Amino acid sequence: MSKYRFLIGRRLTQILMLVLYFGANAHGWKMLTGTLSSSTFMGFLPLADPFAVLQMFAAGAILGADVIIGALIIALFYGIVGGRAFCSWVCPINMVTDLANWLRRVLYLDKIxxxxxxxxxxxxxxxxLAFIVSIITGVAAFEFISPITIFNRAIVFGMGMSMAIVIVIFFFDLFVLKNGWCGHVCPLGGFHSLVGKYAPLSVLHNAPNCTLCMKCKDVCPESQVLHMIGKKSIKVMDAECTNCGRCIEVCDDDALGFSIINIKNKSH
Ligand code: SF4
Ligand code: SF4
Incomplete structure (x- = not known):
């Protein structure tokens, strides 16, 4: 069980958020209303996706104070816990791409x-490009085609043909490119990397414990961020780390863990 503690926690969080959004739409629940782009927590706290808000701003929209405050709250939160914690703990597409990546490993597609x-x-x-197109067209460009928004809306308001884009992402990650969508293409993931660039919470590698088994790199969706494995005891400084915790839970040697202490320059 401890091998999956973060994975289980992430799935529960992702599913819980979808259930709360669905419940708000279908049954009038008040805990979390709206969608991932813009929502209200407990009926009073505004929350908004800062990337969507910036695109709307670029598109020339006049933004309400609650939307701006909501975006600042979310940016501050992910600025502390790591921007891409959104990806691994909240974004519903992560469940799809993780499934594709797991299947790649099981079917040995990585070896091809x-x-x-x-x-x-x-x-x-x-x-x-999303910002440039937003400025030119006057429409929040990525929001318009975002599979994250489409998936979120499909669960909350009912499935539609637009869910096809989610299936395309699944097969793209499974057969075409490992971690193709989240690790290479998704601008929302890129945006969150920038938001969390200086986040105090990150993964710490303890080199003396490391046996170079490389289990961490096998499961990491952004394995390039683990370039220090076996070399130095430093934090994962790359903002593309999603703070998913998979590397920590698969390590049998206690060589990885979450940390909020900055020992960037300390090495062994
Ligand atoms: S990279 Fe994009 S689609 Fe993937 S988990 Fe992050 S926000 Fe979601
Ligand atoms: S380094 Fe660890 S926490 Fe960061 S993305 Fe990779 S597996 Fe997840």
Whole structure:
């Protein structure tokens, strides 16, 4: 069980949020109303996706104070716990891409040599493009096509044909590119990386305990962030780490753990 403690916690959180949104729409529950783009907690606390809000701003929309406050609350929260904690603990698409990645490992698809190469920085280009298109068209561009929003709305308001984009992402990650969507393309993930760049909470590697088994790298959705494995006792400084905790729970040697202490420059 301890091997899956963070995974179980993440799934429960992701599903709970969908249930609360669904319950608000279908049964009038008040705990969490709206969608991941803009919602209200307990009927009074505004919450808003800062990326969506910035796109709306770029598109020329006039924003209400509650939306701006909601975006600042979310940005502050992820600025502390790590921006991409949104990805691994909240975003519903993460359940789809994690399933595809798990199947890749089970079916040994990772062993097949791939011809396709996509830079992990592509997400930042897509991020910039989303703002440019928002300015030009006057529409929050990524919000318009976002599979995260589509999936969230599909669960809350009922499935639709638009769910096809979620299926495309699943097969893209399964057969075309490992961690293809979340690790390379998604601009919301890229945005959250920037939000959490200086987050005090991150993963700490304890090099003396490490036996170089590489189980952590096998399960990590952003394995490039674990470049220090076996070399130095430092925190994972790369903002693409999702703070999912998978590396910690699969490590049998107690060589990884969450930390809020900055020992960036300390090495062994
Ligand atoms: S990268 Fe995008 S789709 Fe993937 S978990 Fe993060 S926000 Fe969701
Ligand atoms: S380094 Fe660990 S916590 Fe960060 S993304 Fe990889 S598996 Fe998750």
């Amino acid at each position: 040599e791939r011809k396709i190469w996509v830079s992990r920085n592509t997400r930042y280009w897509v991020l910039g």
